[in-house]
Amino acid sequence: MNEQSAPRVAVTLPGGRAVAGRLHAxxxxxxxxxxxVSIEVPAAxxxxxxxxxxxxxxxxxxGGRPEWVLQALPQDTPDQRALVLHSADCWAAQGRLTPASSSEAxxxxxxxxxxxxxxxxxxxGSSRR
Structure with missing residues (x-):
C-alpha cells in the first residue's frame, strides 16, 4: 500500500494535539x-x-524546485568543463544554473x-546536504 492509497486517520499526540496521518498496518x-501510521510534521x-x-x-x-544546481563558470566550454555544484538554496549560486538530481550531482x-x-x-548521495 503506498502513501496515497493508505486510509486517512486522526492521530492524537502527547499533549492532546491532533494531526492527520495515514494508516499503513x-x-x-x-x-x-x-x-x-505516518504523519507529516514541520521539519523543525x-x-x-x-x-x-x-x-x-x-x-x-x-514548485518543482531541484535539490541541486550546477553553475557554469565563464570559462566553461564543451571541451573544458568548469562547473560548480550548489545546493539549490545556496546564496552563492548565480549566473547560468542547471537543475540536477541527486544521482546526477x-x-x-x-x-x-x-x-x-x-x-x-x-x-x-550522503546524509548531509
Missing part, C-alpha cells in the same frame, strides 16, 4: 492494537539521528566534472 499484540519538529543515512530519502521541493562530483561549492559544501 495494524496488529493485535498481547491484547492491544498497534497501528503503523524533527531532528536527524546520528549515524543514519538520509541520502536516499525522496525529497520534493515546492553525485556523478558530476565523482567524475570531477564539477567541484563542490565552498559556501554550501554540497554532498549529494
Amino acid at each position: 495494524r496488529r493485535q499484540d498481547a491484547g492491544q492494537w498497534l497501528y503503523e 519538529a524533527v531532528r536527524p539521528v546520528d549515524g543514519e543515512d538520509y541520502g536516499q530519502v525522496p525529497t520534493e521541493r515546492a 553525485a556523478i558530476f562530483v565523482q567524475h570531477g566534472w564539477a567541484t563542490a561549492c565552498d559556501v554550501c559544501k554540497p554532498t549529494p
Whole structure:
C-alpha cells in the first residue's frame, strides 16, 4: 500500500494535539492494537539521528524546485568543463544554473566534472546536504 492509497486517520499526540496521518498496518499484540501510521510534521519538529543515512530519502521541493544546481563558470566550454555544484538554496549560486538530481550531482562530483561549492559544501548521495 503506498502513501496515497493508505486510509486517512486522526492521530492524537502527547499533549492532546491532533494531526492527520495515514494508516499503513495494524496488529493485535498481547491484547492491544498497534497501528503503523505516518504523519507529516514541520521539519523543525524533527531532528536527524546520528549515524543514519538520509541520502536516499525522496525529497520534493515546492514548485518543482531541484535539490541541486550546477553553475557554469565563464570559462566553461564543451571541451573544458568548469562547473560548480550548489545546493539549490545556496546564496552563492548565480549566473547560468542547471537543475540536477541527486544521482546526477553525485556523478558530476565523482567524475570531477564539477567541484563542490565552498559556501554550501554540497554532498549529494550522503546524509548531509
